[in-house]
Amino acid sequence: MSRRIVVTGVGLVTPIGSGSRGVWDGFLAGRSGFAPIRSFDSSRFNVHVGAEVPDFEPEEHVRRLDPSRLGRASQLAIGAARMALADAGLDPDTPDFFGAAGLAPERAGVAMGTTSGEPREVERFDDAFLAGGIDAAGPELASRYPCHLIPAHVARELGFAGANVMLPAACAAGNYAIAHAMDLLAAGRADLMLAGGADAFSRITYTGFARLGAIAPEKCQPFDRNRKGMIPGEGAGVLVLETLERARARGARIYAELAGYGLSCDAHHMTAAHPEGDGAARAMSKALGVAGLRPDQVSYISAHGTGTPTNDRLELLAVQKVFGPDGPATPPMSSVKSMIGHTMGAASAIEAAVCALAVATDHIPPTMNLDEPEGDIDFVPNQARQHRVEVAMNNAYAFGGNNASVIFRKVEA
Amino acid sequence: MRRRVVITGAGALSPLGDSPAALHRALAEGRSALKPIELFSLDGLGPRRAGEIRPFEPQAYLGDRNLRPVDRTSRLLLVAAQAALDTSGWTPEARAEREVGLVLGTTFCSIKTIAEFDRRGLQLGPSHASPLDFANSVINAAAGQAAIWHGLRGVNSTVAGGEAAGLLAIANAVDLIAAGRADALLAGGVEELCFESFVGYHKAGRLAPEDGHPVPFDARRNGFAQSEGAALLVLEAEETARQRGAAILGEVLGHASAFDPSAGEGSGAAEAVARAIRLACEEAGIGLDEIGAWSASANGGVKSDRCEALGGALAFGDRAADLPVVAIKAMLGEALGASGAFQAIDLLSSMADGILPGIAGLKTTEEGFPLGSVAAETRLADPEALRRTLVTALSADGTACALVLGRAE
Numbered sequence: 001m002s003r004r005i006v007v008t009g010v011g012l013v014t015p016i017g018s019g020s021r022g023v024w025d026g027f028l029a030g031r032s033g034f035a036p037i038r039s040f041d042s043s044r045f046n047v048h049v050g051a052e053v054p055d056f057e058p059e060e061h062v063r064r065l066d067p068s069r070l071g072r073a074s075q076l077a078i079g080a081a082r083m084a085l086a087d088a089g090l091d092p093d094t095p096d097f098f099g100a101a102g103l104a105p106e107r108a109g110v111a112m113g114t115t116s117g118e119p120r121e122v123e124r125f126d127d128a129f130l131a132g133g134i135d136a137a138g139p140e141l142a143s144r145y146p147c148h149l150i151p152a153h154v155a156r157e158l159g160f161a162g163a164n165v166m167l168p169a170a171c172a173a174g175n176y177a178i179a180h181a182m183d184l185l186a187a188g189r190a191d192l193m194l195a196g197g198a199d200a201f202s203r204i205t206y207t208g209f210a211r212l213g214a215i216a217p218e219k220c221q222p223f224d225r226n227r228k229g230m231i232p233g234e235g236a237g238v239l240v241l242e243t244l245e246r247a248r249a250r251g252a253r254i255y256a257e258l259a260g261y262g263l264s265c266d267a268h269h270m271t272a273a274h275p276e277g278d279g280a281a282r283a284m285s286k287a288l289g290v291a292g293l294r295p296d297q298v299s300y301i302s303a304h305g306t307g308t309p310t311n312d313r314l315e316l317l318a319v320q321k322v323f324g325p326d327g328p329a330t331p332p333m334s335s336v337k338s339m340i341g342h343t344m345g346a347a348s349a350i351e352a353a354v355c356a357l358a359v360a361t362d363h364i365p366p367t368m369n370l371d372e373p374e375g376d377i378d379f380v381p382n383q384a385r386q387h388r389v390e391v392a393m394n395n396a397y398a399f400g401g402n403n404a405s406v407i408f409r410k411v412e413a
Numbered sequence: 414m415r416r417r418v419v420i421t422g423a424g425a426l427s428p429l430g431d432s433p434a435a436l437h438r439a440l441a442e443g444r445s446a447l448k449p450i451e452l453f454s455l456d457g458l459g460p461r462r463a464g465e466i467r468p469f470e471p472q473a474y475l476g477d478r479n480l481r482p483v484d485r486t487s488r489l490l491l492v493a494a495q496a497a498l499d500t501s502g503w504t505p506e507a508r509a510e511r512e513v514g515l516v517l518g519t520t521f522c523s524i525k526t527i528a529e530f531d532r533r534g535l536q537l538g539p540s541h542a543s544p545l546d547f548a549n550s551v552i553n554a555a556a557g558q559a560a561i562w563h564g565l566r567g568v569n570s571t572v573a574g575g576e577a578a579g580l581l582a583i584a585n586a587v588d589l590i591a592a593g594r595a596d597a598l599l600a601g602g603v604e605e606l607c608f609e610s611f612v613g614y615h616k617a618g619r620l621a622p623e624d625g626h627p628v629p630f631d632a633r634r635n636g637f638a639q640s641e642g643a644a645l646l647v648l649e650a651e652e653t654a655r656q657r658g659a660a661i662l663g664e665v666l667g668h669a670s671a672f673d674p675s676a677g678e679g680s681g682a683a684e685a686v687a688r689a690i691r692l693a694c695e696e697a698g699i700g701l702d703e704i705g706a707w708s709a710s711a712n713g714g715v716k717s718d719r720c721e722a723l724g725g726a727l728a729f730g731d732r733a734a735d736l737p738v739v740a741i742k743a744m745l746g747e748a749l750g751a752s753g754a755f756q757a758i759d760l761l762s763s764m765a766d767g768i769l770p771g772i773a774g775l776k777t778t779e780e781g782f783p784l785g786s787v788a789a790e791t792r793l794a795d796p797e798a799l800r801r802t803l804v805t806a807l808s809a810d811g812t813a814c815a816l817v818l819g820r821a822e
Contacts, residue, residue, distance in 0.1 A: 002592075044538050106671065106688060115551055117573075122524065125609065126531045134456050134612060141528075141613030146520050147552055148573040152810045156674045161685070164672035164812050165581065166573040168522075168552035176570060183588055187415075189669070204527065207534045208547030263594075265514065265569035267560040270482070270548040279566065290594075399548060400557020402569050 002186045006411060008252040009088025009240035010353035011080035011196075015051040015233050015340045018079060020087035024357045026339075027365040028384040033340045034219055034231055040203045047215045051233030051341030052201045063093070065157050071118030071144050072200035073236070074153040076346075080236035081110070081154045081194050088240040089252060092158045102250065107191040109162030110151040111181040112198060112238075113173025114345035115398075117147025119202035150198055162190045171304075171342070172396035173197045174237060174349025175404035179261035181241050191246060196238035196349035205344065206232050212271065214308050220342075221369040222305035222335035223312050223379045230306040233341030237349030239356065244411065256359035256392070256408040259293070262286025266401030272310060273397060277318025283403035284322045284395065291407045293391060295323045298331050298407075300358050300392045302351045305335025305367065306342050311397070316375060319395075327376030332387060334380040338368040348396035348404065355392035355408045362388050415591040419821070421659040422501025422647030423758045424493040428464040428640060429745060431474075432496065436755070437762035439744065440770035441791045446745050447627075447638050453608035459615050460623045463606050464640025464746035478562075484549045486523040487558035490603040493643035494559050497599055501647035502659050505564060514567025514595050516586040517556040518578030518602030519750035522571070525607035526550055555603055568595050573750070575808030576710055576717075577670075578602055579644065580753025580816055584668040586648050596653045601645035601754030610749075611639055619809070621713055627747075628774040629711030629740035630718055630787055637712035640746025644754035663761050664819040666801065667696030673811035677716060686724025686807055689815035697801070697817040701729055704736065704817070705799040706769055708756040710806040712742040719779070721807045726783030734785035737794060739763070743772040753806040757816065760802050764820045767796040796820075 012023040015033025036042075037050040053076065058067035061079035070078075085092055090101055098105050121140040128136040148166040155164050163184050169176040174197030181195035199205075209215050209232055216229035247254050264286065266279035273280065288295060304315055323330040336354055343350060358364055363386055370381040391409045398404075425432060428446035429439035439446075446464035455461055471480055471488040474495055480488060494515070498504075503513055527550045534542035548554065553571040560569050568589055572582040579602025586600035614620050614637075621627035621636035628634050654661055669692030673681035694701050707725065711718040726733040741759055748755060763769050768791060775789040804816045 044540075105674070109672070116527075117552060119527070122528050122531055122609075125613075126528055126535060130532060130535060134458055137612055137616065139613055139617035141524060141609050142617040142619060143613070145524070145613070146573065146575060146810075148520070148575055148578070148808070148812070149810060152672070152812070155672055156676050156811075159674050161672050161674050161681075163670055165585075165670075168571050168573050169569075170551040170553050173553075180570075180585065183592055183594070187588060187592065203534075204531045204550065207539045207542050208530070208544070208550060210539055211542050211544045211547060263514075263568040263570070264512070265557070265560045265566055267564050267566045267569075269561065270554070270557055271544075282566075398553070399551045400553045400569065401560055402553065402557065 004244040005182050005185045005241055005258045006244050006247050007239050007255040007258060007356040008242055008247050009084045010356060011083030011087060011238045012350055012353055013053055013056060013076045013080045013236040014350060015053055018056060020083055027336055028363055030366050030368045031339055039201050045210050047210055047217055049218055049231060050201060051231050053234055062157060065153060070153055071121055073114060073118050073198045074150050076236035077112060077150050077154050077198035078157050080196060080238040084194060084238040084240045103192055105159055105161040107162050108160040109164060109184060109190040109193050110154045110160055111165045111177040111193055111195045112151040113167045113169055113177040114147050114150060114197060115170045115173060115199050116202060116205055118145050119204045120200055121145035123203055169402050170398035170400055171344055172348055172398035172402045172404040173345040174347060174352060175394060175396045175406045178239060178352055178406055182258050185241060185243060192242045194238050195241055197345040198236035199234055199344035199346050201234035216307060219369050220307040220338050222307045222338050222367055223374050224370050225372040225374050227307045227309060227312060229308050231341035233343040235343040235346040235350060237346050237353050239353060254411050255356040257411045259407045259409045260287050260290030261406045264403045268401055271399055273314040277314050277321055279401060279403045280318035280397055281321040283405040287405040287407050298391045298393050299389045300331055300364050301333035302355050302394045303333050303335040304395050304397045305337050307337060330377045332364055332378045332380050334365055334367040336365055348394060352394045352406055355394045358389045358392050359408050359410055362386060417651040418587045418590045418648055418665045419651050419654050419661045420646050420663040421649055421654050421661060422497045424496030425644045425758050426489055426493045427642040427745060428466045433758050433762055437759055440741050440759060441768050443771055443773035444744060446640055452606055460620050463638060465606050466641055482545055483558050484523050484526045486603055486605040487555040489605060489643040490555045490559050491562050493645050494563055494599055497645040497647050498563060508564045512567035513565050513597045514569055515556050515559055515565050515599045516570045516572060516582045518572045518574060518582035519604055520573060520575050520578055521610050522552045522555050523549055524609045528609045574812055575810050576749055576752055577806040577808040577812045577814045578750035580804060580806035580814040581670060583646060583754060583757060584814060584816060587665045587668060590648055590650050597649040599645045600648050602750040603643040604641055604749040604751045606639055606641035614639060627713035629713055629743050629772055630722060630778055631775050632777045632779045634713040634715060634718060637714055637747040640748040642748050642751045644751050644758050661821040663821050666817040666819040667693045668816040669693040669696060670812060670814040682720035682811060683723035683727060685813040686721050686805060687727035689813040690728035693815035693817050699801055702732055703801045704803045705801055706737045707803045708760045709738055709740045711740045712747040714809060717807055717809050722782060722784050733783055737769055737786045738784050739769050740772045741770055743774055756804045760804055760818060764799045764802055767794045767799060769794055
């Protein structure tokens with residue numbers, strides 16, 4: 001009998017604020033995180049708005065390691081990890097933390113995802129190299145850039161000696177990391193996992209999406225007929241995952257059970273989704289199969305919903321392949337990217353936390369900026385809603401044709 | 414109930430040969446992959462030799478399909494994947510009918526593509542950066558390109574992890590199959606040699622100097638030599654392989670990984686290696702004395718080689734005195750994300766023919782070196798003694814992974 005896995009804490013570092021339940025309140029209030037770019041000069045671009053994390057002080061979160069030696073994604077990840085532990089009622093700074101928590105350090109692991117890792121280190125290298133050649137370049141591409149340093153830094157900061165994995169599955173990476181952590185816990189390879197994703201706002205990412213013509217000038221409007229694109233962002237999301245047995249034994253508050261996942265690949269195009277939504281539909285169906293659920297048992301879908309014309313159209317096609325062609329057959333579906341933009345490798349981790357909290361609180365965050373919905377699906381327009389959420393599905397799609405669906409459900413009392 | 418996971422194919426593209434057999438022959442002969450770098454100009458920078466794959470003509474393996482959207486890292490991967498699929502009998506028709514996926518280890522995917530994309534935008538303005546390069550700038554780009562090229566519709570996962578990435582990817586794939594999440598997966602790693610990572614490692618003091626000794630476990634070692642390549646196994650559920658009538662090359666009996674959170678202080682890394690070895694053998698259901706040979710991750714790194722040797726000694730106890738240890742990076746160099754997969758593939762070759770490559774260039778070990786059976790010369794073991802073997806990978810950043818292989822019975 002495989003072990004049941006539950007979510008007992010979430011930590012979120014986002015363009016609308018950082019924390020746990022406070023950020024959730026921000027989502028329910030429809031707060032917006034879009035602002036003119038501050039971290040680099042955007043004057044050579046024809047778009048200027050981004051979704052940066054405005055108020056993150058690394059020193060507040062990175063306490064054991066030297067924050068000045070870490071890349072920004074590592075700093076954001078450590079922040080989210082500490083917030084998630086605090087939310088789960090665990091304080092790694094207490095003396096004998098592991099003993100008190102009844103947790104062996106060797107059984108505590110970290111699984112993270114990312115799209116670009118520490119792209120600012122590439123920028124640092126390129127700036128130096130173009131200005132002064134090899135002599136001016138530093139060791140950062142070996143010592144700070146490699147993305148597996150993100151979970152390594154989280155584990156060093158917290159003293160976690162169990163499995164330590166980075167799954168850079170681009171914009172589906174958070175879901176990939178959560179799925180992997182679920183397997184590690186279910187197979188008995190770990191007792192507690194921090195799982196999620198992190199990405200830092202970067203010139204490289206912004207340049208890329210600008211060249212694809214994918215960036216909206218002002219706001220992100222997923223599923224609106226007049227949507228103009230996505231807005232690149234940054235952030236980190238981390239979930240505390242542990243076995244149901246362990247969570248109950250320590251009297252932890254349980255948000256939701258991690259019920260299953262499905263992964264697939266379109267094998268079609270690097271940056272465009274399959275024209276018939278093939279891979280995305282297979283990922284959803286697999287996740288439902290693992291969870292032992294029918295489509296009509298899903299109460300809420302957290303959409304990938306980037307706000308680009310193509311993504312949203314093909315995503316609807318895929319969803320209706322699984323849930324049926326009639327609008328009302330699809331459960332309420334919303335995209336928090338309408339508030340925080342596309343936080344890349346962090347996106348599906350943050351959205352996984354949204355699903356867990358929707359299950360825990362029976363509330364659904366809105367799709368903001370939605371004036372003319374595409375089709376007759378309920379996108380929860382512009383206003384959060386109270387709604388019984390037994391089962392929530394978190395969908396994420398990525399460059400490389402990656403698809404990942406993760407399912408959360410209520411745990412019986 | 415965990416399903417048994419067997420190996421039904423292998424592909425290797427290395428600077429020492431483009432097949433597992435050619436690689437094994439070169440390693441057994443003690444040939445070095447190192448040669449003067451031609452891929453990029455070093456402008457007077459320290460070391461000038463690396464394990465460069467040259468000449469590399471992907472069309473010779475992949476035919477005349479358009480390779481323009483595919484960068485060097487992905488090309489290396491496409492070739493190894495083609496070979497692995499060919500040996501396993503997973504034809505394009507079979508892959509259209511049933512999902513085959515990919516779990517890929519890498520450290521940098523293509524840092525060259527990413528950095529060039531950024532530099533072009535800086536020099537000519539953002540509107541001149543190439544959208545094609547941007548598609549390849551994500552760290553899972555090679556896995557995505559391989560999926561498109563080879564029609565791999567199943568799980569498509571990338572695992573980053575420095576020197577341990579390739580072995581971690583194999584371990585991850587084993588778990589996906591064992592738990593029933595997938596039936597057949599390509600698993601291994603890829604890494605290209607490029608200016609950006611080379612400069613990074615040189616500046617970080619990790620590379621052996623031009624006249625240095627990138628020799629695993631040798632007392633004079635002073636860093637590693639960078640290398641490149643791609644190596645993949647085809648892993649599948651035993652029942653899937655039997656249904657297909659596929660030849661079974663071996664079995665993955667168990668694996669485990671551990672992390673040293675101390676950032677290299679004290680004995681944490683050695684303990685992580687020991688823990689991974691013990692847990693992997695436990696999962697395999699065998700005693701450590703049943704391991705017939707050990708392929709170590711050692712690459713000439715001063716600290717990491719010592720930690721790995723100590724970790725092995727901690728796990729094996731008295732057995733460390735006579736357990737044959739191989740360290741193929743003595744010849745191959747450090748291929749980062751591909752290394753663990755190269756180790757696993759070559760160990761499978763050793764299990765078939767009993768030939769254990771020597772550690773070329775090994776003269777003396779440090780005082781108190783705890784492993785008794787390391788040799789510069791290639792040795793011939795009784796293949797019967799190699800029914801169970803061990804591969805380890807240790808990243809300089811603290812991740813240790815161990816994998817127990819079993820011979821096809």
